[in-house]
Amino acid sequence: MERQTRQRKAIRGALHQAGRPLSPTEIHALSRTRSRGLGMATVYRSIRLMVESGELVAVELPGEPPRYEAAGKHHHHHFHCRSCRRVYEVEGCPDDIDSLVPTGFSLEDHEVVLYGRCAACRR
DSSP states (O other): OOOOOHHHHHHHHHHHHHOSOBOHHHHHHHHTTTSTTOOHHHHHHHHHHHHHTTSEEEEOOTTSOOEEEETTOOSOEEEEETTTOOEEEEOOOOTTGGGGSOTTOOOOOOOOEEEEOOHHHHO
């Protein structure tokens, strides 16, 4: 059984507070308010252990470092702001996704990423 350290508790709290996938740097910044003295090496080590245990999943976008979110969420997609580089969860899924699959192919999974500017960056 995995130990429940204060560092991992702080990381869980940071992800919950943000409500969106976070980079290790963002996790570090938000977690430090919950766990004083938390270093980047500990953040990376904790993320690795939390991914290995199935608690976190990586959100990987082309040309970007991975971000992390809690595992076990319902099916969703992501919006990537080109100005601030933040990634947000998007609810819903296109109904006609199967119509995009070439004839004779079998769809096993998909990921939709929308790109643009978030509400804060549009101001």
